[in-house]
Amino acid sequence: MGKQHPSGTSKEDFSRRSFLRSGAVAVGGAAAVGGAATLGVLGTRQGNAQDIQWHRQADVVIVGAGVSGLSAAIEAAERGVSVIAIDMNTDIGGHGIMSGGQLHLGGGNAHQKMEGVEDTPDMVFRDWVRHDHGASRYSDRDLVRVFADWNVDTYDWLLKQGVKYEPGMERSAASTVARQFRTVEWHIPSEVIAPRRNRNGSGLVRPLANSAREKGVDIIISTRMKSVIREQPLSGRVLGITAEGPNGPINIQANRGVLLCTGGHSDNVVLRRTFDPRLTEEYQVACSAYSPQSGDGETAAMNIGASLWATANQTAESGTAITKTRHIGCQWGYNSLVYEPDSPLFPKVRATGLSVEDFGDVIMVKENGLRFYDETKGGYDFFAACMSWSGDPEKLNGGGPIWAIFDRAAADRESWKTEPPYVDPNGWFFAADTLKELAGKINNPYQRRPMEGTALEQSVAKFNAAVTAGKDEEFGRTALNFKIEKPPFYAAWTTPILHDTLSGLHTDANARVVDRAGEVIPGLYCAGESMGGFAQHGLARCVIFGRVAARHASTAQA
Amino acid sequence: MSKHATVIALAFKDAPPATVDAGGAFSFSIVPAWPKGLGPEGASYVLRKGEHRLQGGALPESDKDDGSIALTLRAPDETGEHRLTFVVTSAKQDGHEPAEGTLPFALTAVPHETSLALWDVPSPVVRNTRFEIKAGAKCSASCGLAGKVIEIRDERDTLMGSGALGATTAPGTAALVFTAIALKAPRRLGLHHWTASFTPSELKLPHSGTTSRFSFVAVAEPAHSVSVKVVHKETKAPIAGAQVRIGVYRAQTDDTGSARVRVPKGAFPLIVTRVGYKMPERNIEVAKDIRVRIAAEKLPPEDPFALWTA
Numbered sequence: 001m002g003k004q005h006p007s008g009t010s011k012e013d014f015s016r017r018s019f020l021r022s023g024a025v026a027v028g029g030a031a032a033v034g035g036a037a038t039l040g041v042l043g044t045r046q047g048n049a050q051d052i053q054w055h056r057q058a059d060v061v062i063v064g065a066g067v068s069g070l071s072a073a074i075e076a077a078e079r080g081v082s083v084i085a086i087d088m089n090t091d092i093g094g095h096g097i098m099s100g101g102q103l104h105l106g107g108g109n110a111h112q113k114m115e116g117v118e119d120t121p122d123m124v125f126r127d128w129v130r131h132d133h134g135a136s137r138y139s140d141r142d143l144v145r146v147f148a149d150w151n152v153d154t155y156d157w158l159l160k161q162g163v164k165y166e167p168g169m170e171r172s173a174a175s176t177v178a179r180q181f182r183t184v185e186w187h188i189p190s191e192v193i194a195p196r197r198n199r200n201g202s203g204l205v206r207p208l209a210n211s212a213r214e215k216g217v218d219i220i221i222s223t224r225m226k227s228v229i230r231e232q233p234l235s236g237r238v239l240g241i242t243a244e245g246p247n248g249p250i251n252i253q254a255n256r257g258v259l260l261c262t263g264g265h266s267d268n269v270v271l272r273r274t275f276d277p278r279l280t281e282e283y284q285v286a287c288s289a290y291s292p293q294s295g296d297g298e299t300a301a302m303n304i305g306a307s308l309w310a311t312a313n314q315t316a317e318s319g320t321a322i323t324k325t326r327h328i329g330c331q332w333g334y335n336s337l338v339y340e341p342d343s344p345l346f347p348k349v350r351a352t353g354l355s356v357e358d359f360g361d362v363i364m365v366k367e368n369g370l371r372f373y374d375e376t377k378g379g380y381d382f383f384a385a386c387m388s389w390s391g392d393p394e395k396l397n398g399g400g401p402i403w404a405i406f407d408r409a410a411a412d413r414e415s416w417k418t419e420p421p422y423v424d425p426n427g428w429f430f431a432a433d434t435l436k437e438l439a440g441k442i443n444n445p446y447q448r449r450p451m452e453g454t455a456l457e458q459s460v461a462k463f464n465a466a467v468t469a470g471k472d473e474e475f476g477r478t479a480l481n482f483k484i485e486k487p488p489f490y491a492a493w494t495t496p497i498l499h500d501t502l503s504g505l506h507t508d509a510n511a512r513v514v515d516r517a518g519e520v521i522p523g524l525y526c527a528g529e530s531m532g533g534f535a536q537h538g539l540a541r542c543v544i545f546g547r548v549a550a551r552h553a554s555t556a557q558a
Numbered sequence: 559m560s561k562h563a564t565v566i567a568l569a570f571k572d573a574p575p576a577t578v579d580a581g582g583a584f585s586f587s588i589v590p591a592w593p594k595g596l597g598p599e600g601a602s603y604v605l606r607k608g609e610h611r612l613q614g615g616a617l618p619e620s621d622k623d624d625g626s627i628a629l630t631l632r633a634p635d636e637t638g639e640h641r642l643t644f645v646v647t648s649a650k651q652d653g654h655e656p657a658e659g660t661l662p663f664a665l666t667a668v669p670h671e672t673s674l675a676l677w678d679v680p681s682p683v684v685r686n687t688r689f690e691i692k693a694g695a696k697c698s699a700s701c702g703l704a705g706k707v708i709e710i711r712d713e714r715d716t717l718m719g720s721g722a723l724g725a726t727t728a729p730g731t732a733a734l735v736f737t738a739i740a741l742k743a744p745r746r747l748g749l750h751h752w753t754a755s756f757t758p759s760e761l762k763l764p765h766s767g768t769t770s771r772f773s774f775v776a777v778a779e780p781a782h783s784v785s786v787k788v789v790h791k792e793t794k795a796p797i798a799g800a801q802v803r804i805g806v807y808r809a810q811t812d813d814t815g816s817a818r819v820r821v822p823k824g825a826f827p828l829i830v831t832r833v834g835y836k837m838p839e840r841n842i843e844v845a846k847d848i849r850v851r852i853a854a855e856k857l858p859p860e861d862p863f864a865l866w867t868a
Contacts, residue, residue, distance in 0.1 A: 357833060358833045360801070360831065360833070407677075408730055433673075433675065433694070433696045433728070433731040433732055433733060433734035434673035434674060434675045434694075434696050434734065435673070435675070436671070436673035436674075436768070437673050437696060437698070453673065457673075457770060461770070461771045461772070461773070464679075464772065464773060465749065465751065468681045468682075468749060468773045468774055468775055468806065469749050469773075469775065469806060470803055470805055470806050470827075470829075478829055478831065478839075479801070479831045480803065481801040481803070481808060481810075481831070483679070485675070485676060485677040485678075485679060485772075486677040486678070487675040487677065487694060487728055487730065487731050487734055488730050488731050488732075489675075
């Protein structure tokens with residue numbers, strides 16, 4: 001097998017096409033450039049003075065200071081080039097900081113040796129191109145080959161950046177041997193964002209950010225990219241980015257490359273519906289409260305000609321692109337993510353949610369008050385039922401919102417406290433003395449029409465009859481142990497929640513973005529969840545392809 | 559002809575609702591444009607129907623930048639459409655006659671909705687035996703319903719029992735008054751769907767009636783006991799909190815992993831469930847007291863990738 005070593009140069013390295021023709025600069029984003037910049041102007045690139053004023057410049061400009069962006073920043077800085085990384089958020093970390101810290105690295109690294117796991121880069125490659133697994137079937141094997149070859153080196157490289165690992169290792173997803181382990185949660189709770197809830201990803205991004213700063217990387221927060229600047233609308237070299245910061249527009253020139261590490265598109269309703277038209281606005285996204293997956297990188301790149309890649313991954317019905325809510329009665333109830341009241345984000349998220357032990361304690365109804373599936377089930381058939389048409393003549397796609405309906409007895413069985421800060425009564429949780437009254441109280445931005453009280457009453461009466469008879473004729477649910485009858489009654493938001501972006505921009509094996517004609521866009525790179533072709537869940541692919549992109553950009557001709 | 563020299567121009571910022579409970583509160587907000595030299599100080603309002611004054615008082619102060627004023631008034635007690643006029647009159651000030659502004663609008667007063675909750679409904683119930691359910695009622699405007707009667711009827715609309723609502727609210731509820739209703743299970747075995755109906759009358763304000771349905775299974779007299787023991791398949795440790803279903807009979811295992819149910823003679827499906835465990839389903843034949851042991855297999859944590867079935 002052809003290999004590409006981290007310290008070497010790929011034999012498939014594309015020769016950079018000469019696009020440095022003079023001409024008008026193309027602005028490939030939605031936002032206009034200009035305005036009253038408060039920053040000084042450094043100068044303009046040859047021939048483009050009339051259109052763009054550069055306020056800052058660096059060899060490598062990175063958009064997004066999450067796992068892939070920080071990894072890229074360090075890799076570039078270690079190679080002696082200047083780096084500016086921007087992030088739209090008020091802090092670094094992206095949704096990596098909200099992560100459980102799962103790293104999927106094998107290849108025979110030291111951790112595996114300690115755990116007695118035999119592995120090789122070739123085994124990593126073979127696993128992640130498996131045809132018989134949903135997470136690997138649609139992989140771009142050129143990308144997987146690079147990933148496999150960088151596993152061992154990246155394990156050691158992260159240790160050098162100060163990242164610590166928890167003992168233990170498990171097998172998951174397409175891997176046939178144990179490769180998944182966790183970073184140690186960052187030791188300063190106020191910097192964990194969701195402390196005391198195993199947000200071990202903080203133990204990855206905080207050391208990476210510190211390492212990057214120590215190496216001279218300039219990280220600019222609260223600054224959002226608006227566009228990528230290319231010499232011509234659909235041709236030529238990428239010259240830099242326009243962005244909007246606290247002091248107004250800031251245009252940053254990139255001498256060697258722009259790296260898009262923007263974290264995927266799951267929050268971008270228009271873009272995500274490109275892949276799946278059912279995913280309308282009611283579907284919330286796991287980490288939105290901290291770091292929206294805005295699709296900024298994909299959008300800006302497509303505006304200058306970039307193409308998407310391996311889009312089948314997004315809808316392969318495998319993994320955690322869509323998940324069942326585990327914590328109900330709050331806006332964001334992702335499986336492993338709970339915000340305690342001492343989280344700095346709590347004023348925004350407003351509730352911890354009620355953690356469900358047994359979905360047999362609730363029924364679920366759509367916005368129309370009707371049941372639609374066996375509530376104790378999960379998986380993509382369940383999600384498809386959630387997203388089925390609810391009968392709203394004005395909204396044919398979507399299918400939500402979905403509400404969990406339960407009674408006082410269920411709340412007691414689950415030890416739920418049906419009050420703030422556990423629930424959010426401002427649109428995401430409702431209580432009433434009767435079911436008819438409960439339906440009338442449901443008022444949420446995504447509940448487009450009132451829920452009919454009689455419909456909800458009848459749904460519960462039918463379910464109670466199924467419990468009584470021991471048979472659910474409608475949906476075949478076998479967990480029929482408790483009726484919903486004891487007042488008060490509750491409705492808790494339980495619409496499935498989105499998470500992973502599993503498809504994105506087309507890149508080559510050096511993480512260079514490829515256009516619609518299959519040609520590399522000179523000076524433009526992508527890594528992490530905005531990159532298409534490799535749909536592995538977790539942080540490892542973000543670290544590795546951030547490094548891959550930075551290595552190439554750092555060594556590219558300026 | 560108006561006796562007032564000047565006019566206050568009134569407009570709704572938030573219009574009143576089209577329908578509201580008869581006699582119930584409704585809210586809206588107005589934006590007054592005060593004539594030169596006049597202002598909200600000392601102004602008053604009146605809600606009129608024709609020339610009849612329904613209510614009035616001092617105009618509340620605005621706490622909004624746009625000078626809008628929020629009001630909550632009481633709808634007429636009679637149901638139907640009402641054509642009303644909201645009138646604002648300024649205070650009499652030196653050198654000025656009081657100014658007046660009028661704002662007509664329509665409001666439909668509807669009967670108060672009522673709704674029911676029925677709970678503690680036992681099932682199964684041995685045929686011909688007495689049982690009791692709890693029934694509560696609620697008015698959409700939280701009117702007192704004590705003394706009003708809930709009736710229970712069977713599938714043939716035969717009155718099976720009734721109860722007058724008490725004065726206390728059900729635990730945990732805001733305003734659900736309730737009663738216990740004694741009933742008798744029918745002779746016919748099987749699933750029964752009965753209906754509770756509530757038609758409140760002689761209340762000060764009009765109320766609409768409502769119905770709600772509940773179900774139970776009438777069974778034959780039990781003859782034998784079925785003892786179910788649920789244990790971990792590997793460790794043999796008892797599993798508490800497992801839900802046991804033997805046909806229409808339900809029970810939960812205790813700390814020793816045991817549940818006991820008395821059933822009539824016959825064949826029953828036995829289904830045991832507990833989150834995180836896989837349990838074998840089986841059919842049991844009951845002709846005497848029997849014991850059944852269920853070995854529960856602990857399931858691994860859910861792997862979302864494992865759900866892919868291609």
